[in-house]
Amino acid sequence: MECGAAAWALLERVRRSAPLVHCITNLVSMDLVANALLAAGASPAMVHSLREVPEFAPRAAALVVNVGTLSEPWLPAMRAAAAAAADAGRPWVLDPVAASASEFRMDACLGLLALRPTVVRGNPSEIIALASASRIRDAKGVDSSHESIDAVEAAKSLALSSGAVVAVSGAVDFITDGQNVIGAHNGVPMMRKITATGCAVTALIAAFVAVDPTNTLEATACALSIFGLAGELGMEMAKGPASLRMHLIDSLYGLDEKTVASRVKILRHS
Numbered sequence: 001m002e003c004g005a006a007a008w009a010l011l012e013r014v015r016r017s018a019p020l021v022h023c024i025t026n027l028v029s030m031d032l033v034a035n036a037l038l039a040a041g042a043s044p045a046m047v048h049s050l051r052e053v054p055e056f057a058p059r060a061a062a063l064v065v066n067v068g069t070l071s072e073p074w075l076p077a078m079r080a081a082a083a084a085a086a087d088a089g090r091p092w093v094l095d096p097v098a099a100s101a102s103e104f105r106m107d108a109c110l111g112l113l114a115l116r117p118t119v120v121r122g123n124p125s126e127i128i129a130l131a132s133a134s135r136i137r138d139a140k141g142v143d144s145s146h147e148s149i150d151a152v153e154a155a156k157s158l159a160l161s162s163g164a165v166v167a168v169s170g171a172v173d174f175i176t177d178g179q180n181v182i183g184a185h186n187g188v189p190m191m192r193k194i195t196a197t198g199c200a201v202t203a204l205i206a207a208f209v210a211v212d213p214t215n216t217l218e219a220t221a222c223a224l225s226i227f228g229l230a231g232e233l234g235m236e237m238a239k240g241p242a243s244l245r246m247h248l249i250d251s252l253y254g255l256d257e258k259t260v261a262s263r264v265k266i267l268r269h270s
């Protein structure tokens with residue numbers, strides 16, 4: 001795969017068509033998710049009232065459901081939006097934040113998984129927990145206590161059981177459909193020190209899959225690498241997490257063909 005050229009083609013398509021991404025995401029992440037989508041050229045909308053979902057959902061090109069600050073009133077809207085997307089054949093992406101933190105959260109994630117997300121993106125601990133539908137006793141809340149390489153087998157098994165493409169983020173982001181595994185090698189460790197970078201890349205995946213619905217595996221890898229590359233460029237100017245957050249958004253907005261073509265690194269994983 002000419003990965004740099006493919007990633008640039010998808011970024012250009014996002015910039016040209018500005019897909020409307022319906023986001024039901026956590027309260028911590030809303031600002032970064034919306035700004036990351038805008039910087040990439042997509043159009044975010046945070047709409048989570050059950051009253052609005054039937055009217056609004058059909059207008060969106062893709063949906064993100066993120067359970068980070070899950071509360072009971074939100075769950076029916078998440079389910080309704082996911083079911084509407086699945087029925088209409090529109091891509092939708094699940095972010096199972098802290099899936100193993102409580103029985104309520106795990107049950108909610110498993111129920112959403114049954115509504116056939118196109119992509120599931122989580123950190124390693126979330127993917128390991130979801131794959132075995134179990135609580136992890138040493139889980140650290142929303143942050144991962146595992147490395148992405150340790151979650152590859154769990155990701156493959158979750159992809160096979162759910163039918164979704166599964167992406168596990170980390171030093172290398174691994175993306176699998178259960179058979180193939182590809183690694184997106186861009187990014188910097190400081191990205192973990194900014195809350196909701198994972199949520200933001202989940203939303204970016206939705207935008208990329210919206211413009212390339214027949215190549216979910218590759219589109220997901222391209223979104224992860226593009227976001228990681230924005231982190232690398234941002235890190236060249238940053239002094240710490242707060243300025244990285246700003247420079248990452250600026251870098252995502254300013255990405256050009258030469259940089260993307262030469263620096264995006266997506267490799268097939270054996």
Ligand SMILES: Nc1ncnc2c1ncn2[C@@H]1O[C@H](COP(=O)(O)OP(=O)(O)OP(=O)(O)O)[C@@H](O)[C@H]1O
Nearest residue numbers: 123169170171187188189191192195196197198199
């Ligand atoms: N060690 C690392 N090196 C390079 N990039 C990293 C590293 N760890 C995480 N990233 C990148 O940071 C972003 C967020 O990944 P992370 O695994 O921290 O998500 P998360 O735990 O779901 O985050 P959050 O819940 O705060 O949204 C991804 O784009 C990922 O590629």
Ligand SMILES: Cc1ncsc1CCO
Nearest residue numbers: 026028068069097142196
């Ligand atoms: C810190 C935090 N708590 C619930 S969601 C969230 C944002 C990162 O997932």
Ligand SMILES: [Mg+2]
Nearest residue numbers: 097123198199
């Ligand atoms: Mg997360």
